[in-house]
Amino acid sequence: MIAHQSLNVNSVAGHFDVSRTAIYKHVKILTECGLVVMKQYGRERYCEARLQKLSLVSDWVEQYRKIWSARLDNLDNYLKQLQSTMQVSTAEAKRKQSSATETKQRRSSTAETKKKPLSQIKNKKHAKRK
Numbered sequence: 001m002i003a004h005q006s007l008n009v010n011s012v013a014g015h016f017d018v019s020r021t022a023i024y025k026h027v028k029i030l031t032e033c034g035l036v037v038m039k040q041y042g043r044e045r046y047c048e049a050r051l052q053k054l055s056l057v058s059d060w061v062e063q064y065r066k067i068w069s070a071r072l073d074n075l076d077n078y079l080k081q082l083q084s085t086m087q088v089s090t091a092e093a094k095r096k097q098s099s100a101t102e103t104k105q106r107r108s109s110t111a112e113t114k115k116k117p118l119s120q121i122k123n124k125k126h127a128k129r130k
Contacts, residue, residue: 002036006046
């Protein structure tokens with residue numbers, strides 16, 4: 001708010017749901033940092049923003065933004081690689097499972113055709129005896 005115009009502490013406090021004392025403490029910290037200057041006009045004290053020092057903070061943050069952007073890009077690449085590896089592994093596992101199921105089905109159908117009903121086996125034994 002004070003970046004756009006000078007305001008007294010009461011005006012600033014009126015926009016927030018905290019006490020005037022809490023606002024004053026915040027303004028005091030910003031004053032100690034050099035981001036706000038208090039000017040006296042008659043009985044009122046006005047807060048004026050001095051945002052030039054934020055460029056120092058911005059420069060400091062920028063170097064870490066570059067580092068974290070690079071790290072997050074590396075993480076993104078790793079996760080994409082891991083995901084594609086997982087998809088290939090899943091596809092291979094499904095293919096193997098499907099192949100194993102087909103082999104079992106072929107074996108069982110072959111075994112069923114080779115198996116003769118018990119009644120046919122008994123009939124052949126009786127036929128030999130006669």
